[in-house]
Amino acid sequence: MSGAVAIVGLACRFPGAPDADRYWANLGAGVESIRPVADAAPGVVAWAPEFDGIERFDAEFFGYTAREAEITDPQQRLFLETAWSALEHAGCDPARFPGRVGVFGGSGTNHYAHHVHSHQRLVDTVGRTQVLLGNELGFLATRVSYKLGLTGPSLSLRTACSTALVALHLACRSLRDGECEMALSGGVYLDREQQDGYRHLEGSFVSPDGHVRPFDADARGTVFGSGVGVVALKRLEDALADGDTVYAVVRGSAVNNDGAVKVGFTAPSATGQAAVISAALADAGLSPEDIDYVEAHGTGTALGDPIEVRALNLAYQERGSCLLGSVKGNVGHLDAAAGMAGLIKTVLALHHEVLPATLNHRTPNPEVDFAGGPFRVVVERTSWPRDPQRTRRAGVSAFGFGGTNAHVIVEEAPLRQRVHSRHSTHTLVLSARTPEALEEATDRLADHLDRQRPDLADTAHTLAIGRREFPHRRALTITSADPADAATALRERSSAHMTTRHTSTDSPDVVFLFTGQGSQHVGMGHDLYQTEPVYRDTVDHCAE
Numbered sequence: 001m002s003g004a005v006a007i008v009g010l011a012c013r014f015p016g017a018p019d020a021d022r023y024w025a026n027l028g029a030g031v032e033s034i035r036p037v038a039d040a041a042p043g044v045v046a047w048a049p050e051f052d053g054i055e056r057f058d059a060e061f062f063g064y065t066a067r068e069a070e071i072t073d074p075q076q077r078l079f080l081e082t083a084w085s086a087l088e089h090a091g092c093d094p095a096r097f098p099g100r101v102g103v104f105g106g107s108g109t110n111h112y113a114h115h116v117h118s119h120q121r122l123v124d125t126v127g128r129t130q131v132l133l134g135n136e137l138g139f140l141a142t143r144v145s146y147k148l149g150l151t152g153p154s155l156s157l158r159t160a161c162s163t164a165l166v167a168l169h170l171a172c173r174s175l176r177d178g179e180c181e182m183a184l185s186g187g188v189y190l191d192r193e194q195q196d197g198y199r200h201l202e203g204s205f206v207s208p209d210g211h212v213r214p215f216d217a218d219a220r221g222t223v224f225g226s227g228v229g230v231v232a233l234k235r236l237e238d239a240l241a242d243g244d245t246v247y248a249v250v251r252g253s254a255v256n257n258d259g260a261v262k263v264g265f266t267a268p269s270a271t272g273q274a275a276v277i278s279a280a281l282a283d284a285g286l287s288p289e290d291i292d293y294v295e296a297h298g299t300g301t302a303l304g305d306p307i308e309v310r311a312l313n314l315a316y317q318e319r320g321s322c323l324l325g326s327v328k329g330n331v332g333h334l335d336a337a338a339g340m341a342g343l344i345k346t347v348l349a350l351h352h353e354v355l356p357a358t359l360n361h362r363t364p365n366p367e368v369d370f371a372g373g374p375f376r377v378v379v380e381r382t383s384w385p386r387d388p389q390r391t392r393r394a395g396v397s398a399f400g401f402g403g404t405n406a407h408v409i410v411e412e413a414p415l416r417q418r419v420h421s422r423h424s425t426h427t428l429v430l431s432a433r434t435p436e437a438l439e440e441a442t443d444r445l446a447d448h449l450d451r452q453r454p455d456l457a458d459t460a461h462t463l464a465i466g467r468r469e470f471p472h473r474r475a476l477t478i479t480s481a482d483p484a485d486a487a488t489a490l491r492e493r494s495s496a497h498m499t500t501r502h503t504s505t506d507s508p509d510v511v512f513l514f515t516g517q518g519s520q521h522v523g524m525g526h527d528l529y530q531t532e533p534v535y536r537d538t539v540d541h542c543a544e
Contacts, residue, residue: 005172005250006239006413009090009232011082012344015049015225015331020089021451024348026330027356028381033331034210034223037197044197047210049225049332054190057081061433062147071116071126072134075107075228076143079188082230083144086184090232091244091466094148099181102152103141104171105230106163108189108336110135144184152180161297162255162400163187164229164339165408169253175235186230189335194224205301212333213360214298214326215305215368215377222299225332229340231347236414246413248347251393252284258403266401268304273311273405277395280407281315286393289320291409292384293355293394294375295342298326299333300360306367308397313373325378329359339398339406346394350412355382386412418455423531426456427477428486429463431470438472438500442490449487456481474500 010020016033017023026033033050040046057077059069062084069077083103087094094101113135117123123131133139138156145154153174159166164187171185200208200221207221239246256279258272281287296308309324316322327345334341349355357380364370364377384392393411400406430445432438449459456478476498478486489497512535528535 003176003252004236005175005233006236006244006246007231007248007250007347007410008234008239008244008246009086009088009092010230010247010344010347011085011089012227012229012340013051013053013078013082014227014229014334014337014341015051018053020344020348023344024352027327027345027348028352028354030357030359030381031330032211032359034212034225036210037195040197043199045200045206045208045210046197047223048195048197049223051195051226054078054192054226067126068130068134071122071131073107073110073112075110075112075188075190076134076140078190078228079105079107079140079186079230080144080147082186082188082228083184084148086186086230086232087148088467091462092182092232093466093468094150095468096465097182100152100179101148101150102171102174102180102183103144103150103154104157104167104174104183104185105141105144106157106159106167106187106336107137107140108158108163108191110137111191111193140188150184152183158336159404159406160400160402161333161335161338162398162404162406163336165253165343165396165398165406166255166339166404168231168250168339168343168408169255169406171233172250172253175233181234181238183233184230185233186228187337187340188228189337190226190228191224194226198224205299205303207300211360212300212328214296214300214329214358215309215324215365216300216361217363217365219300219302219305219365221301222328223332225334227331227334227337227341229337229344231340231343240414240416248350248410248413250408251286251411252280252282252409253407254279254283255404255406258405262403265403268307268399269403270307270311270314272403273308273397273399274314276405277312277315277397277407280395280409284409286409287319288316288322288374290391291320291322291393291395293323293325293346293349293378295346295394295396296324296326297338297342297397297399298328298358300326300328302367305365306369308399309368309370309373309375312375313369316374318373320374322374323355323378323382324375325355325358329361330356339396342396342398343408343410346396346410349384350392350394350410353383353385355384357381386415423457425477425479426460426481426486427464427475428456428460428490429467429473429475431467431473433470433472435472438474442474442493446487446490449483449490453483456483456486459483471503473503474498
């Protein structure tokens with residue numbers, strides 16, 4: 001699979017979901033995260049995607065002063081936090097990563113700069129240049145590169161609703177071309193005013209009742225919401241060689257523009273969309289018969305849904321049999337982050353082997369030509385298991401106002417043989433900048449061990465080499481291989497198994513010193529030799 005790119009980490013905050021675990025749980029349970037708005041103004045549709053915490057930001061963690069954070073667009077703040085989380089999910093400490101890490105990201109319209117400029121005394125105090133640096137789109141990606149010390153290409157962009165997938169396309173190209181060894185790619189859109197509902201005009205593309213109904217006969221428009229998503233990418237061969245967890249593989253992608261052959265500048269084009277889908281399949285070296293599922297742009301609009309299925313039918317030419325879905329019934333349309341919502345949903349579906357239902361789809365839209373192609377909407381939670389005879393693959397679409405289209409082909413991660421550790425003892429290490437953060441990290445790790453039940457040796461390895469070291473530190477040593485036992489010890493803060501310390505300096509290197517004094521006995525190094533490769537290789541070298 002020359003040119004294949006592995007998704008080795010991901011992080012997101014979407015309506016109703018502060019992280020990827022909750023996002024997947026909501027999708028699986030069919031949760032609609034568009035909620036009623038209390039005390040809405042007259043004439044406003046009193047519904048909004050549920051998104052909390054726009055105002056929150058750990059400024060000190062990233063080296064911001066309180067004033068710098070105050071004047072910075074929340075989109076940039078949240079994108080930075082999510083980029084860091086994606087690296088942690090990938091088990092990558094950028095300070096120790098030996099290669100270049102690129103950043104490719106985009107955001108939606110900045111609604112915050114006007115708010116900052118409305119406080120003239122604040123602007124006069126900090127200066128207009130600082131306000132510009134905190135709010136200009138061009139600094140979205142480079143701010144992440146600067147704050148995290150990343151030296152690969154750093155590119156910010158905006159192509160309306162296709163922003164996030166265009167960023168992914170460029171990130172994959174950069175990896176293929178050898179410009180970086182790892183890349184972060186994503187999109188963010190935040191609009192505080194959406195939390196108060198929105199205005200609807202008859203004939204517009206927004207929903208009159210606060211619900212999105214993709215491909216449904218009652219579809220009347222979309223609902224815009226806030227969100228952010230970032231994925232961490234590596235060339236597949238590098239990810240496999242490094243022992244990374246691979247959640248899915250990007251096999252191919254394409255980007256194009258509709259041009260002028262359509263009814264208006266903001267209108268979609270079936271021929272343009274069909275062309276980008278066909279180009280992505282060609283880039284992946286695949287045909288329509290190879291695709292099981294398409295995560296559509298699926299906005300639930302009277303114009304967009306019929307054109308999108310017409311485009312899919314043109315590209316697929318009645319070949320194969322393919323399921324169709326859209327996440328917008330769950331979380332709404334997330335503008336520049338919309339492509340990430342669809343991509344991460346699809347990656348998690350591959351990983352968990354389940355396709356979530358398309359919410360609010362009950363009766364097929366008669367204007368949508370389902371009879372003319374191989375597509376049928378996923379109306380209920382559907383098992384999507386691995387098949388030894390067929391690789392599971394999906395397409396993900398995002399189409400932007402102005403005609404920039406993006407389509408990505410993803411497939412299941414390659415099966416890997418699990419190597420069981422011979423260690424009988426595991427040490428889980430944690431660190432944080434503050435004592436309070438260390439306690440929160442301890443509780444999060446306990447929850448993760450209970451929920452995911454990972455291999456403790458893998459967990460110990462990732463915590464040891466894939467996390468930045470901070471001054472407040474904790475180590476849990478446990479002889480059980482059961483994650484539940486480790487979770488219990490973490491929650492109980494067991495002094496018999498746990499050590500907590502504060503250090504003001506970086507950890508020194510550790511060496512084993514055998515002085516030749518004391519009580520030696522036959523076999524005293526046997527367990528070390530059996531379980532520690534570095535020790536074993538050194539003893540073998542000395543014995544030559």
